[in-house]
Amino acid sequence: MVGPSSSHTAGAVRIGRTARLLFGKQPKEVDVYFHGSFADTWRGHGSDKAVIGGLLGFKTFDERIKEAGKYAKEAGMQVHFMKINLGKRYHPNSIKIVVKAENEDSIQLIAESVGGGDIVIREIMGYKTDISGANVTIILRHSDLVGSLSKITGVISSFELNILTIRSKDIPRKDEALTTIEIEEKAPEALEAKLKKIKGMKMVRILPSLTEGEEMF
């Protein structure tokens, strides 16, 4: 992995990459908020370069992270870094990321870097989550209709995929729910299209295991 700190550098890369994966394409304008110890030590740990690297889709051992700013320019991405106090409820190593976009596509997440490069995604679009990214994770935004969940799990089991965890909750002030599902195996390509066909489905994202191909580094 890239140094100097597994929690403040490698973890930050993974948090940035999660934001990119959630957004689904190359972000163009991003606000990054450093909380707690990130706010104090980001410069020495290169946490800013690390988050930018992640937003560009780099993995934790990518040499390009060191010059992430240059690559961000090439990709036409603007990243603004700010300090924030999220309060005591959040882990001292937390980052909030807002990927800006037209209309409804904007993405917001809060994630913790818990050590050794491991992360926990605590919040997506204001909705509490508990995702480590170690497993393949399906993230769905859909209308809050009766029977949505059974349709979703029906599609997943039709691919013979084993569900590890499932969480679903209404998003405040909208007739919308956010469902996160961790599965054991790699998702087949056809899964995304099938999930998108479910009535009221607004967003389907299938995040690969964040640690895949990185275990040995």
Add this chain to the structure above:
Amino acid sequence: MTVDSVIPFLSKAKKEDKSLGEIMIEHEVAVQESNVEIVTSAMKQIWKVMVNSIDQGIKIEKKSPSGMSGGNAKKILAKLKKGKTLSGDTILKVTARAIGVAEYNSSMGIIVASPTAGSSGVVPAVVYTAAEICEASEETIIKGLFASGLIGLVCDAKASTSGSEHGCQAEIGVSAAMAAAAAVEIVGGNAAEAVNAAALVLKNALGLACDPVAGLVEVPCIKRNGLMAAEALIAADMSLSGVESVIPFDEVVVAMDDIGQMMPCEIKETSEGGLAKTKTGKAYKIRLRSSGKRQLEKTEE
């Protein structure tokens, strides 16, 4: 499967007359449901990254962004060239190499967390130096790295390998234990000697605080990598000469866990105690908060 004791590995090694590294390769093949070719080639990749981190690290001349580190590996190697050193070639070489990797880590280089990024200098430096002395083949080096892997796994399962959980003993202490076991394997020592070397050096790191200045992985981390690498080599030689740790390895790890639980959080990577709280440490913190071109755009409370 959690690996929380060296004992099954030691008895298997003794029964089958195999080294610790060989037993560990068999174990990895079994848990990954893979084959020897695949697991050893993955380790070869890891070794490549380690060697590169040494090559890059010992060349560093520039100071790190904080100004607290950079160029020290080079200084030691220059002194070595001039001759007439007190601690000798091997000790200074391993020290310089470990410091080099740790400095490379601080400059955002690609390293192998072993067990962590902050303690990433010890295992590569010790393995490299032991292999150089023994003119070891790549195959032997890989076995050494697998032996070190077992030590790391047990520490992680029984205690922790995180400075924020158990202080620096869990980072640099574990890295030195991993390195000592690897060194014994490379010289051709048996499994019991490898594990005993790990026990000897880990005991010497028990209780070590994690109190980094300004919260950065530099002071005291980088130089501690150098000094602990030297200790790991000494522990390997001690073990090979028949010096036995009275407390067996598994129990030393239990002691580390016990001590880790007792340590106050001020010396667990929070930078609220120890070196971070010294006059100079605090001055660095204040300076680093506001210096440099890269600034946060605003504060949202």
